[in-house]
Amino acid sequence: MSKVGVIAGSGELPIEFAKSAKKKNTPVEIFAIKNITDKNIEKYGKTHWLYFGEAQKLIDTLKDRNIKKLVMLGKIEHHSLIFSFYKLDKRAREFFSKLKDKRAKSILEAVIQELEKEGFEFIDPSPYLSRLLIEEGIIGSIEPDENQIKDALLGLKIAKEIAELDIGQTVVVKDGIVIAVEGIEGTDRCITRGGELGGEGTTVCKVARKNQDMRYDVPVIGTKTLKSMKKAKAKLLAVEAGKTFLLEREKFKELADKYGIAVVGFKI
Template identity: 40%
Template sequence: MRAQFKKRPDKVSATGLIAGGGSLPLQFLKGAAEKKEKVITFGIAGETGNTIKKTAEEYVEVNLTALSSIIKECKARGVKQVLFLGYVRHTNLFKNIKFDLKSLSIIAGLKGFTAVQIMGGIIKQFEKDGIKVLPSTHLMENSLAGKGNISLKKPDKKQMADIQFGYKTARTIAAMDAGQTVVIKKGGIIALEAQEGTDNCIKRGGGIAGPGFVVVKTARPNQDMRYDVPVMGLKTLKAIKALNGAGIAVEAGKTFILEPEKVKLYAKNNGLFIYGA
């Protein structure tokens, strides 16, 4: 592994960003720069985008399944706290994976191979090695969805009924670590997210439901805010618009909104509602 960009003096303590895919890590880096927080970015091979690589003050590419190397890189740079942001495609967790010995010892001790169990094991190992894992919301509180109407357009009574039903349904599947998203129409469950991700769930459900469907996305009950916090952004809204959906409800205080101003403008221009449940 080779560090790029500026290198920090050993005596300076920095926050380590374990960055997956998507724009959420970039949103964090911009916020950290504004608040002058020192950050070293550890990008997950095959997931982290080029924009993040170019934006990071110091960048180190790592393999998520080589946990010993990641912890070694953190310690070598004086990193005493890290946070996880960005996605790791679930399909990559099941394809031709080579674990190092430390990762294998974690996997061997797990009761299952879900995202919750894997990340729980990884976090436990970081903290065992003296590296604190911060909530994903660190410096990101302003990016969380608020309560109530987020967009100018408001859901009507029937849509609110779908939101309430969808919220309970989404929380149920989230508790099973199956997914976080449901597609609802007229009180009926049209689609439940599994491993395909939110946008593909919307495409599948919207294609079945037809115009006017409602999307609901929630966190797990007792969500650990250190990893896999729900996210929505322009891509999600565009998937809803493409199939003439009515809008989306997300869990307030536990869902990140990517580029919130752009999201609100898109919703306004396309007649979609965004609601914090």
């Protein structure tokens, strides 16, 4: 089995991949970003720590370690990519200057293309993470009411259009009104803003892009999402089934029930 390099952002997803790879006897080496990647990832493979923007060092290390296959998992906030130009090395600055625009999808697709030119192959991590994909139906024991379902169906439709424009993947809806749309601030701050504007009882909707490339930026929910919703007094989390990763499932379900939040996977 050939070795896989894991370019790891923040959160649990890269750790979950590394755990799964270990169970499947797939050797991994991890390329972690200082002050972003969870340090616990070191338990699951040889870890190389780099500063954000050290593109040439990443490429050189991958080649030195004879790694050909890559996955890119975990969050690097969009605003970090846009507003940290001063942190980039020469290779990364040249890369950014050639981008047609700086939407998240454009950046991530260009990163993949740039590394593919260097001889690396990005693989689909889904076979290692399929157990995390949300199924259709209710997750937990709280059932949404009829009005919440209506809001969810509207919100999911709007979120799909917003995701296709690569503005964000989350919208907040209440009583048939779109209250907040995710921009550069990210999902959690969008949820909080939705609560500030809409008050109690909002519905949070999160989707994948149309024809989602499962190699990057697949939507993820976890206990952090629920904590943001509790702060916002939101009551329903509607997500796209089969295209959204759920972290720490049992802990997540317990917390959703404790907070009185309904969670539903919808087939779109």
